[in-house]
């Protein structure tokens with residue numbers, strides 16, 4: 110299995126220990142994700158030193174709401190070209206945290222990251238929180254990159270169908286295991302099998318029954334099983350499809 114989205118830096122502790130714990134649980138590959146320039150540099154460096162770790166680099170929409178300077182975009186583009194950096198993200202829109210007067214800056218940053226992903230030939234990793242319509246609209250306006258992943262997918266069944274038609278990959282996190290997440294499980298049930306990924310977003314979104322404790326990539330199996338149950342599917346069949354999609358999104362390992 111793969112954890113397609115975690116934050117090894119925010120988890121704290123030793124990277125080697127997190128990778129070993131994941132591996133012991135059958136989670137052999139990780140994508141660790143930056144949210145600003147220092148953390149993006151950090152992820153790129155860690156990925157360069159660990160064969161089973163890949164990196165994503167970007168300025169998170171919540172950071173971008175204050176505006177992003179040119180030199181920052183230039184460095185994100187440089188980092189995105191590194192061999193072990195396989196995605197530009199997390200970028201996108203977050204209207205939950207951002208007041209309307211700062212949406213323009215966030216949207217501008219999202220457009221710039223889409224351009225960087227296309228230029229570098231990298232997968233675009235999207236953070237979309239309470240901003241589904243504008244996220245989908247901007248992707249169409251800019252022309253989506255060849256490979257797009259909605260990280261911690263939070264849409265409903267209708268949005269899953271829109272993403273499926275566009276060929277966007279939906280990555281489900283531990284919140285799909287939550288009691289009150291039936292709407293999300295309904296979305297997971299209609300997503301095509303070859304457009305699915307699983308992730309932890311560690312240290313956040315810890316799956317049941319460990320909700321409330323820090324998350325780690327080693328907990329991916331709980332989310333995988335919940336996803337398979339929601340879809341009425343065999344775990345191994347789903348795991349094989351997800352492994353294939355992860356290679357398509359992030360390259361051979």
Ligand SMILES: [Zn+2]
Nearest residue numbers: 114142199310
């Ligand atoms: Zn994240």
